[in-house]
Amino acid sequence: MSGTSAALQPPADAAPPVRHPDAPAPGELLGAHYGECFGCGGAQPHGLHLAARAGEGVSVTAEFTVRPAHQGAPGLAHGGVLATALDETLGSLNWLLRTIAVTGRLETDFARPVPVGTVLYLEARVTAVAGRKIYSTATGRIGGPEGPVAVRADALFVEVKVDHFIDNGRPEEIRAAMNDPDQVRRARAFEVNP
Ligand SMILES: CCCCCCCCCC(=O)SCCNC(=O)CCNC(=O)[C@H](O)C(C)(C)COP(=O)(O)OP(=O)(O)OC[C@H]1O[C@@H](n2cnc3c(N)ncnc32)[C@H](O)[C@@H]1OP(=O)(O)O
Numbered sequence: 001m002s003g004t005s006a007a008l009q010p011p012a013d014a015a016p017p018v019r020h021p022d023a024p025a026p027g028e029l030l031g032a033h034y035g036e037c038f039g040c041g042g043a044q045p046h047g048l049h050l051a052a053r054a055g056e057g058v059s060v061t062a063e064f065t066v067r068p069a070h071q072g073a074p075g076l077a078h079g080g081v082l083a084t085a086l087d088e089t090l091g092s093l094n095w096l097l098r099t100i101a102v103t104g105r106l107e108t109d110f111a112r113p114v115p116v117g118t119v120l121y122l123e124a125r126v127t128a129v130a131g132r133k134i135y136s137t138a139t140g141r142i143g144g145p146e147g148p149v150a151v152r153a154d155a156l157f158v159e160v161k162v163d164h165f166i167d168n169g170r171p172e173e174i175r176a177a178m179n180d181p182d183q184v185r186r187a188r189a190f191e192v193n194p
Contacts, residue, residue, distance in 0.1 A: 004154045007105055010128035010135045017058040017126035017134070020098035024054040030095050033186060034177070039088030046070075048085055050122075052092035059125035060096070061145075062089045066118045077114040086138045086153040089122040093136055094157065097126065100187075101134055101157035102164065112150040114142060121145040132159040162187050 024030060030052045035043040040050045046069040052062040064085045072078030087106055094101045114120060123145075124138035133156055140151040166174055177183045 004107060008107060008135065008154045008156055010133075011130050014128035014130035014133075014135065017097060017129050019058050019096050022098060023096040026054050026056050028054050030054060030060070030092050033092075033095075034183065036173070037088075039084055040092070048081070048088065050085060050088050052089055052095075052122075054096060055123070055125070057125065058093060058096045059123070060089060060092050062092065062122040062124075064120045064122065064140075066114055066116050066120065068116055071116060073113075075116050077116065077118070077120075079108075079110055082110065082114060082120070082140065082151045083108045083153070085120055085122060086124075086140060086151060087155070089124045089140075090136045090138050090153065090155045090157065093124055093126050094134070097129075097134065099134065099159050100162060100164070101132075101159045103155060104133075104158040105156040106153055107155070108151060108153045110151055112142065112148060114140075114150050118142050120150065121147065133157075134159065 032040040032042060035041045038044050038047045041047055048064050050062050050064045052060045055061055066077040070077050070081040087103055121141045122138060124136060126134055126136045128135040136155050138153045139149050141147040142150045
């Protein structure tokens with residue numbers, strides 16, 4: 001069973017997404033937006049270490065290998081971890097729009113169990129943009145990039161200013177991020193979005 005709630009239906013005045021002219025080229029790895037991110041950061045030992053790659057248009061692909069630390073039931077991936085993989089992949093679409101945005105709503109279908117050791121092949125694309133609202137959709141396949149869909153999600157991301165993180169994040173991590181030139185460069189690249 002699957003379906004999307006009314007909150008995830010783009011309004012009539014929504015526009016197709018526009019790939020930013022400075023977006024990474026199709027095939028290019030996007031890299032982590034933050035080293036400590038549970039979804040994509042390299043500094044989280046039990047994180048997903050999800051590596052997203054730019055696709056055509058406003059789309060990305062990503063792979064995530066389910067490890068023992070990601071279990072829910074014995075030998076199976078935890079549903080929340082799979083939702084995280086979808087959320088992170090959908091979030092990485094914002095690199096192609098050059099927009100800072102956070103997940104407002106995420107609706108997930110779990111269609112097949114995903115065993116430990118499985119590579120989840122994720123694919124996401126933006127479907128529409130309406131003001132600050134970014135509508136997107138993602139699938140996660142198993143057995144190969146063309147394999148059966150195990151999980152899927154529809155999401156609404158909401159554009160925010162960089163102050164969203166500065167005002168709400170724990171001061172220790174904000175201070176450390178602001179003292180990291182690479183982190184500041186990544187944030188600035190998004191902030192000057194025309
Ligand atoms: C540097 C790059 C960083 C990328 C990080 C990616 C990491 C992976 C993605 C994540 O996991 S992000 C972390 C999880 N998400 C959050 O922590 C967000 C927490 N929520 C908020 O901070 C606010 O609720 C939010 C910024 C989403 C919205 O608050 P605002 O006060 O800015 O906006 P507002 O409430 O006015 O809503 C703006 C529009 O979005 C709509 N909206 C907001 N939340 C919604 C919702 N949950 N469902 C449906 N619609 C929603 C809202 O109805 C409205 O529509 P209209 O413009 O048509 O009136």
